[in-house]
Amino acid sequence: MAAQSSRASRFRSDAKEFLCGHGERSILRTSSTKYNPGRRFWGCVYYEVQDGCDFFRWADPKTGGVQQEVEFARNRRKITKLKARLKEVETKLWFVGALCIVGWVGFLFLLLQNQYNLKQSNGMHLGYR
Helix, strand or coil, X not given: CHHHHHHHHHHHHHHHHCECCCCCECEXXXXXXXXXXXXXEEECCXXXXXXXXXXXXXXXXXXXXXXXXXXXXXXXXXXHHHHHHHHHHHHHHHHHHHHHHHHHHHHHHHHHHHHHHHHHHHHHHHXXX
């Protein structure tokens, strides 16, 4: 709530600074053009009137420039960290997969060894009688 009221007061204070050619305070409007839909701008009270003044100033910073470079740098760092994490998880997955294969081979070896021992002990048992 406090952030919103401070934002509103910032716009009001900015509007006092923006006086058009008529000496009127500019008002905050929203663009409905194809190239800037929803973008906010300061315009003259008579902006839409045919013989009105052409005062115009964007309210939000233009996308690109320093802000965009900071965002790109942050995203690059995130991507680098995610790639490192992915490599770590892949290594662990390979290790677990190898352990599973070794475990199954060991299990099958013990199972077959046990069956071989049972057959052999049954044969020996019959041979002693």
